[in-house]
Amino acid sequence: MLIAHLSDPHLCPEGQLYQSVLDTTPRFAEALEQAATFSPDLLILSGDLTEHGDAESYARARELLAGFPAPILAIPGNHDDREGFRMGLSGLPNLIPLPTSGPLHSAADGPIRVIGFDVTVPGDHHGLVTPDHAAWLDATLSAAPDRPTLVMMHQPPYATGISFIDEFRCFGEDLLAEVLSRHPQVIRLLAGHVHRFMLTSFAGRPALTAPAIATSLALRLDPGAEPASFTEPAAFLLHHWRDGQLVSHLQVSGKYPGPHPFF
Ligand SMILES: [Fe+2]
Structure with a gap:
């Protein structure tokens, strides 16, 4: 089973650049x-589908996602609007259905189960x-206790060392x-959420953040460092389940010279 994992596209209305720098x-x-x-x-989409949570940006998202040749599991991020997201994506034929009220949790079944866990406020x-x-x-996990499962949320439940984003991480981590x-x-x-690839562990499990489709957060590890971003190439993850092992690959998006012979 292969899972494509894209995050933080921050789509904007027509003619608007994300943070004034990027279409x-x-x-x-x-x-x-x-x-x-x-x-x-x-x-799977781990949030911040849009920058402003507006209907036009969700319409653009729906148009781009409608032709994707696989089911889609999506959760909102802090830049999304819960009801705008729910309404905006309704009618996408390949979307794993979202609940009609409350947080936008959902789950995709397969050899690997993925749970979209909406922790946005x-x-x-x-x-x-x-x-x-x-x-x-707890109830959702109890329904399939033997299936290898990925839990996806927008804000990570751990500090990253980038102080700006750590103020906005997911709290309540003890409950999780x-x-x-x-x-x-x-x-x-x-x-x-973090707009960078990052790997750590949480509650004894590997825990990672996906890179962004939008700009990358500057890697500034000094406490109190001013936040900044770079227009790095967009990138996404591919989680590959094979022979009882999950390998998570990072793939840079875009066209580059190659393929060259490799030896
Ligand atoms: Fe984001």
Whole structure:
């Protein structure tokens, strides 16, 4: 099973540049096109589909995603609007259905199960695992205790060392760790939000953040460093389940010289 994982496209209305520097729509289109060439079984989107949560940007997202040749599991990010996301993506034929009210949790079944765990807090930039969230996750994980499972959220539940983004991480991590302690089938935690690839562990599981389709957050590890971004190439992840092992690949998006012979 192959899972394409794209994050943080931050689509904007026509004619608007993301943070005044980047037209994100063609970058998202190009990354989707490239991801499709791998013939993935599932596309997962870890949030910030749009920059402003407006209807026009969701319409653009729907147009780009409609032709994707695999089911899509999507969660919102802090830049999305919960109801705008729900309404904007409704009618996408290949979308794993979203609940009609409340947080936008969902789950995709397959040899690998993926759970979209919506920890966003409407109107805020940090995430939060509430007792309700934890109960939903516990019940959802209990429904398939033997299936290798990935839990995907927007804000990571750990500090990254980039102080600016750590103020807006997902809190309530103790509740999450407690749920995970009852579910050893969770083999990875996936997140977006940070606009950089990053690998660590959380509650004893590998935990990673996906790179962004939009600009990359500058790697500034000094406490209190001023946040900044770079227009690095967009990139995405491919999670490949094969012979009982999950390998997560990072793929830079775009066209580069090659393929060259390699020896
Ligand atoms: Fe983002």
